[in-house]
Structures are given as structure tokens and as C-alpha cells.
Amino acid sequence: MRRRLAPAALLLPFALLLTACGGNSSASTGTGTDGQGSLTLNVGDQKGGSEAILRAAGELKNLDYKIKWSTFTSGPPLLEAVNAKAVDIGGVGNTPPVFAAGAGSKITVVAAFHGTSKGDAILVPNDSKLSKPQDLKGRSVAVAQGSSANYQLVASLKAAGLSLSDVKVKYLQPADALAAFTSGKVDAWAVWDPYTSQILQGKQGRVLTTGEGITNGLTFQVAAPSALRDKKKSAAIKDYLERLRRATAWVYGHQEEWAKVWAKDTGLPYEVALASVRRTNATRISVAVDKPLIASEQQIADAFTDLKLIPKKVDFGAFVDTRYNGKLPASTTPGRASEG
16 A cells, blocks of 8 residues: 655755764765854754754853854764864764774764653554564564664564564665655654654654663764864863753753754754654753763674674774763663653
């Protein structure tokens, strides 16, 4: 049965919104600059990401250094820029750093945020006969290769007593996966918010399972080692992270306000943005880069090494710096309660 295609107008914003969790995608460099002073901190961002949240929360005022923003469509090319020293710091999801580490990139995780994994979901069409993860055996599943959803699929299948080889994996970027899902060309779609919210708000599908209790719910700020060795830049990074942590906390008490800003910045329908904020974004809290975090990321790295998607054993602990932890809570601290 062919299902109704999503309106083309909805596809375009999401084609532009390949988030930090995403797989291989291109990058574009922005020209926006904030602040003043002789020092420039080059920050990698994604549409509707750090710059938007900092601006909405009023945290880009009174900067005694400059922030030059570069906009990327996903995590992997942003980390390529960090490796090339074109970017000093930038935000990504929980899986791109694992692949960058596996490639021997010069990157360092310096900050982490923990939230719910309810927005990380395996979706099925409303009329699907699939009712539990075990039903995925022999079925086709769309997912972005190397993304957080890729790991969520692997982990969800394992929890159900299955492996990746038990399903027909279709490696598709979100815009293509959205079209395949809504036209009935795949049986399921492993993806993250705001795509999850788009499907649910548009009543185009339902949740088969989520990453809650399966994935670690972490996102990161990743810096270039060269910037961390620079005394002035490392101080600017400290200030930048403090502002970002305050802005992240601000979202919880200003969910509708942030959803309006996010919708305008990305082209998302407001209802989709608000649903995503409530389910995912507003649940995030700042946490320490600590041993449990390293162990959790090591588990992801080992899973992809076992699948031969990462060519060699990765020591994730060699790619972190704890200097900015301060008195932050442990990485295992639960995020804020989700309304989704």
C-alpha cells in the first residue's frame, strides 16, 4: 500500500536541518560574528543550534572576545573542521565523536549535556502490523549511517534479541528517509527529534520503541586540541561553555519562547518545534565529562567496531578533557522531566 507523501513544503526545512546526530553531509560556512576584542573564537554550529539558543537567552551580550559562527549541516563535517583547526569548538550528538576518534581525528570532548532519549525513536506507519521491536526481523529500516539513530537501532535490536543483520538496513539521510517512510518504501525509520515530532504531529506514524533506557541521551561540545593549548582561547572556551550552559537551562523555563525562535530559525512548523522542545530539548542539563560518560561512549565505539563500521579499536578516554567540569553533576544524572 502506498501512503500519502508528506507535503513537499515540509521536506525542505528538514533537508536543511540535518542535525548534530546526522551522518555524512556537507557544510557551509557562515559569516556572522558577535562580540568584540582582539581574540576570535571560531565556533561550529548547526541551524537552530548554539547561536540561536544563546541569542534567544540573551547570552551573546557583553562578550569581550569575538565569536565567528560557521554553520554545518551535521556533526561529521563539523568535526572535520575541528580536526583541520578551522573551528575551535562546536556541538554534536553522541555518535559523530566516536567515528571521528576512530578516524584518528584531532578532537577533544570538553562538555556534555544529558537529556531524555524519548525523541530518539524507531517509527512505523500508523497502519503497520509491527507492534514490538522483535517484529522488525526481516523488515526494512531507514537510518542515517554513523548517526546516533544508527546506534539506537543497533542497541534496540540487541535488546530485542536481534542483530543488525536481521533487518534490511536502508542507509538514508533524513530528508530521503522521510520521503521513503511516508511513501511506504520502508517498514520503519530510526531517527531523532525533530523528525520524530514531525511524524507524530503530522499523524504520519507512531512510535515502535524509543531510545529511553537504551541510549545515553548525551550531546557534546567538542574542541580542537590546539585551541585548548592556547591560554587565551581556552579561557574564551570556558566562558562560552558557561554561557551555553545557562542558555540550556533557560530553555526549560521558556519552552514556548524557544520553540518560536527555533521554528523561525529552521523553518520548522511551530507545533513541531514545540513538541520537540517538550519531548527532547527542554530535558537537557549540563553534566560532567566523567568516567561513566567515557564508558558509555566506549560502548558505542565498540559496537561499531564489532560491526566493522569503525576500522579499529577506539580508546574514547583519549579524546576527552575534564578541565571544564567544575562542580557539574555526574553524566548519569537524569535530565529534566519530559512533557512529551
